[in-house]
Amino acid sequence: MGVFTVKSAYNLLSNLNLERAATGLSSSRVHQWELVPELVWKRIWSLQTLPKIKSFCWRVCAEGVATGDGLLSRQVPIDPSCRRCGANRETADHLLLECPFAKAVWLDSSLSYKPPTNQVPKFSDWLNSWDSLYRQNKKVARESLSHASFLCWYLWRARNDYVFNTKNWTPQEIITVAERAFLEFHATSASGHATTFTSYCASAATINWISPPVGYRKVNCDATLRNRSSKGGLGFIFRDHRSYQVKAISIPHHFKLAVRGEAIVIRCALIEAVAVGFANLQVESDCKEVIDYIHDQNQHPLYEFSTIISDIRRLSSSFDFISFRCIPRAMNGISDALARKALSIMCMTDWPNSTPWLHDLCESEALGCTHTIL
Structure with missing residues (x-):
């Protein structure tokens, strides 16, 4: 008497299918x-x-x-x-x-x-x-x-x-x-x-920054704050599906909490996107706390930046498509550099594409850019 196993049953059924196919007895319908x-x-x-x-x-x-x-x-x-x-x-x-x-x-x-x-x-x-x-x-x-x-x-x-x-x-x-x-x-x-x-x-x-699909813009946002100071900087950069810089902005700003600065820079980026007329936007930030607040309306952020989160949600309705995603700091290098530049300037600066240091950063990131993970 033989010993039954699932493997033996599977092999039996597989062999029967092969025999039926070989003798032409299989069903006319192919699954x-x-x-x-x-x-x-x-x-x-x-x-x-x-x-x-x-x-x-x-x-x-x-x-x-x-x-x-x-x-x-x-x-x-x-x-x-x-x-x-x-x-x-x-x-x-x-x-x-x-x-x-x-x-x-x-x-x-x-x-x-x-x-x-x-x-x-x-x-x-x-x-x-x-x-x-x-x-x-x-x-x-x-x-x-x-x-x-x-x-x-x-x-x-x-x-x-x-x-x-x-x-x-x-x-x-x-x-x-x-x-x-x-x-x-x-x-x-x-x-x-x-x-x-x-x-x-x-x-x-390790697959680097991911460009948005055709017809979309991606904006990376970051904020920085000097130690024991309320002087901070905001930075954000818009890029297209070819990884080309569309707009890069640094803004000096005063805020006491770093997380408040991270929320402010996203709001500034959305205001700029609405003004320029972008319809489909992907937003990336390395601040998970702010992204979580934007996604979950049941969460109640601190009073210091609750109105900013509300503004972001209202601005979101201005787009045909918008998404918010938290990314690791390593993938947010250019917006971090823009935020740090804001610490040494007096007013908002819209950096031209020909700015040497910015051009080099964008080119370096584009060389390793991945258009899709799959």
């Missing part, structure tokens, strides 16, 4: 999961993530997720369209990669990923495409894919809450919860490879 490369299945089960998320990713590739299209294919009388954007078929691929809501989550996350628009993205192809990053830096690829898996999971959670009228998540809420879960998972992982927000961002920083 999409049959075309998924073996590498993708291996990548799913080797993901550094929660078991339930591995299972979810496997079900996405195996066409086993209860989306509108998935339920309709199982003879469930249901409207298969996407509840968020109205697309005709709500597939798992659409839900995770194609829906405008999902694209906003990916673009605004620290991965700054932009799904392709020239074709309908497939989740299995997306997993397969990570090969190039794995070849460049396996550690960064492993951590980034782990982070991405949590974004996928919470996109699915948010979809279910939306469909069943439990909660209407915003893209930023998904990003915040997914990132927190990702960091908690790695901090408590039995493998011992604990990851903090700082170390994760430092890994991303």
